[in-house]
Amino acid sequence: MNTRGMHVGNYLGLVHGSETRLVDALTKVSEHHGDEPDVFQTCQLLARWSRGHIEQLAPLVEKYREQRNPEPDALEKALFHGPRSGGLGLVRDLHDLWLLANEVQLCWTVLEQAAQALRDEELEGVCQNCARETKRQVKFFLTRIKQAAPQALVVAE
Amino acid sequence: MATETRDSINDIWGARTPHGPDTPWPERVDEHTTDTPERWVRGTCVLCSNGCGLDIGVRDGRIVGVRGLASDVTNKGRLGPKGLHGWQANNSEDRLRTPLIRRDGRLQEASWDEAMDLIVRRSREIVERHTSGAMGFYTSGQLFLEEYYTLAVIGKAGLGTPHMDGNTRLCTATAAAALKESFGSDGQPGAYEDLDVTDTILHVGHNIASQQTVLWARILDRLAGPNPPKLVVIDPRRTFTAEKATVHLAPRVGTNVALLNGLIRLVIEAGAVDHAFLDAHTLGYDELRRTVETYTPERVETLTGVPANELRRAGEILATTRTLVSTVLQGVYQSMQATAAAVQVNNLHLVRGLIGKPGSGILQMNGQPTAQNTRETGADGDLPGFRNWDNPEHIRQLARLWNVPFDKIPHWSPPTHAMQIWRYCETGSIKFLWIQATNPAVSLPDLGRVRRILQKEDLFVVVQDAFMTETARYADVVLPAAIWGEKTGTFTNVSRTVHISCQAVEPPGEARSDLDIFLDYARRMDFRDQDGQPLIKWHDPESTFEAWKACTRGRPCDYTGLTYEKLLAGSGIPWPVNDEHPDGTLRLYTDGVFPTSAEYAETYGQDFDTGASVTPEEYRANDPRGRALIKPAEHQEPHEVPDDEYPLWLTTGRQVYHFHTRTKTGRARALAEAAPDAFVQLSEEDAARHGIAQDDWVLVESRRGAIIERALIGNVEPGLVFVPWHYGSWDDPSRPRAANELTLTEWDPVSKQPHFKYAAVRISRYDARAALPPKGLLGRAVDAARSLVGSQDEQSTTERSEFPRPKTTQRVDG
Ligand code: SF4
DSSP states (O other): OOOTTTTHHHHHHHHHHHHHHHHHHHHHHHHHTTTSHHHHHHHHHHHHHHHHHHHHHHHHHHHHTOOOOSHHHHHHHHHOOOOOOHHHHHHHHHHHHHHHHHHHHHHHHHHHHHHHHHTOHHHHHHHHHHHHHHHHHHHHHHHHHHHHHHHHHHSOO | OOEESSOTTTSTTOSOOOOOTTSOOOOOOOEEESSOOSEEEEEEOOSSTTOOEEEEEEETTEEEEEEEOTTOTTTTTOOOHHHHHGGGGGGOTTBOOSOEEEETTEEEEOOHHHHHHHHHHHHHHHHHHHOGGGEEEEEOSSSOHHHHHHHHHIIIIIIOOSOEEETHHHHTHHHHHHHHHHHSSOOOSSOTHHHHHOSEEEEESOOHHHHSHHHHHHHHHHHTSSSOOEEEEEOSSOOHHHHTOSEEEOOOTTOHHHHHHHHHHHHHHTTOOOHHHHHHHEEOHHHHHHHHTTOOHHHHHHHHOOOHHHHHHHHHHHHHOSOOEEEEOHHHHTSTTHHHHHHHHHHHHHHHTOSSBTTBEEEEOOSSTTHHHHHHHTTTSSBTTTBOTTOHHHHHHHHHHHTOOGGGSOOSSSOOOHHHHHHHHHHTSOOEEEEESOOHHHHSSSHHHHHHHHTOTTOEEEEEESBOOTTGGGOSEEEEBOOTTSSOEEEEOTTSEEEEEOOOSOOSTTOBOHHHHHHHHHHHHTOBOTTSSBSOOOOSHHHHHHHHHHHHTTSSSOOTTOOHHHHTTSSOEESOOSSSOTTOOSSSOTTSOOSOSTTTOSOOOBOTTTOOBOOHHHHHHTOOTTOEEOOOOOOOOOSSOOOSSSOEEEEEEOOTTOOTTSTTGGGSHHHHHHSOSOEEEEOHHHHHHTTOOTTOEEEEEOSSOEEEEEEEESSSOTTEEEEESOOOSTTOTTSOOOGGGSOOSOBOTTTOOBOOSOEEEEEEEOOTTTOOOOTTTTHHHHHHHHHHHHHHTTSOTTOSSSSOOOOSSSOTTO
């Protein structure tokens, strides 16, 4: 077996798991906060993006033989405590999503670095595409958190 | 003696005064009076966003008519049916004359002192206990600039609440958002005058013939003259506008981005791109080119239903024309991907370099007459003077101007948009909602929800209006307001043209102008600046206007060169008006420099799909420094699509004879009779499939609610039904008929404008006697059916002769 990039599989497993957790958390948050139509719609959309990322991973997994990584499950338990109700609950849920998405973002960065060292353009391309969308996910969470936080923290319901 | 120079009900646009591109638009003075005026007072029509100049005829202290102002650049004397008849609402017997306070569950007459004391007491208590974040304001597109500015200062520097928006969120928010995203700031690049000389006009989701009838007359005069322009119309229905089109494209609702991408692709393919302009004045073209590449006519046909060869015909016109004026309205703004689609129209002009030149401009239209001013003054979820909430220097400018601490002004995120304000009311964190001159109980989506919110025990509702609207019925306090003709103020139309409209008569009873009400509130609340002086230093319309001018200095909407005197001289004047442009500015961006520099821009932009804000740091890193921004978008499927349960598309819209929820036009007899009731328009195929005949009662249901309407068959694509949204219950409580019982609570991620233009519905023939729906499920429908049965007694409820027929020879669905 070619040992070049032997730990790439490990990280592919990590990002695969993290994206899966993110899809799961996005779905839960979107359904739970169905009365916030923008949160509902946008989280559904962002979940579709992450599902797309997982599809793009498929050929790479083949190539680098993904090692399933149990870490993301633990990570979700650590990062995602929702979904919760009310204005403050929404902020907390979005807060957790932001953390999860940042984990995904970091995975893509690590993999992209490896892809460059491996001169693997396919991997590099996927990392860049996915990272671009992950960044947009992070920015949405941040924008929505900033909008919701003052009302949730300062004004009683 | 009464005069009526023309029959505008049957001949909506009046006699042609044809002209070609080389001769000016001729004058034609329209007049309608019911008695000989003793004097004429300068006014401006407030019944659509066109802003036609007029004089108000007065006799014995009453308005007796209007006549168009021949010298005004906007209309050259013309008035449409609403302008000629709508003033009669002022004289209605059922105007509100005294304040009302809810006592023992009933609204009862009160004095101004009692009403204002109560409002002030509640304001103080709520701010004390919950902070000013519990205070919300929902204003209008109907007040005057001076009123909005005063309200904005009260909200932002007096109370310090971020929760202020207008119903302009429903009509014009996307216009502002699209202009900001492309050009860095609000402000129409073009002018109406461009229509007089252009070769091609593109109307996107804009039924101009019905909405701005005088502006359409302006186009009809070109079409009747030498070298007429070509007309490309994008609209899912065969409207009056579409009837005149050179090419009419009828896409499925919610697919505008796909269609526009297809058109841009054709323009690029034809080699019609102005590369010199793009290189010198824009950023982002390459990404647009890459994005639209896949939108071939065939793919666009699949996505939108528009035949590929029709798209090619339109593409050829847009690729070859030497000049182009585009107008955009609700078919884009109230539909899926609203901002993204409106921006593609901007992109089309940028790609062709057709902007800032005679005959080439963009009119991202407004729905309401004074919507532009809600945007300018920041009464609508913007900051005054097109300032950027994310630019601390802009906040400092306001803090200096108002002499308040920097942190008094909410700027931690964009001002709260209307749909979110209503959501905070629903969850209970906003506890005080002050509604002015608008009727959300008919105009917001999903009315069942709106009624529930208005009735909440822990929400104190103030309604300021001229009539007992559907909304006012839910108020804790009702304040009687003076309206157009009873107060003085200024406002600005789509063409950036500022008009003055003067007080001609006294308001009825104890009614007061909105400005006086706000000034009184500010006085009683004792808002102070940081030197202990009163925060609001003005006391009447003209002194407010002077204060506003100071707020606009150096900003794109610069009013500093305007005075009331100048505005009374005989015509509206387009801003900016300042030392450099003392007579106003016909069109913007003639030098290809756009207000995008980081220091000056009104926004740093948002993600079209998510609404995520671009941070100041990111924006500064690629500071466009005066270049326009080309932002592409991929097509996205609408959120609710027809399925087995709800198999049809519903779209909603307007009629020639009415404005908004008919609070005024429904009280002008000729207008009310011309369009007396709502209806559901459906295709022959769908009618046959459901066994529905012309004028049958039809039950229209969505996941949100149900309405009952008469059937109007034809002139619409199979699979689509149309209901005009003007009709509430004030003049006919017998059945649920407001289109917004059915619509969706969701909105565009960027402009936050709700999606009124599509929802999935089902229809069935409705026999009121046989088909009483189970109680609880359709509570209002049951009541409705009872009253229909009751009023029609032994007759069949599908009796076709016993209801008011539209008194007009024109189509009511045009
Ligand atoms: S076009 Fe608009 S502004 Fe002009 S008269 Fe008609 S309603 Fe009034």
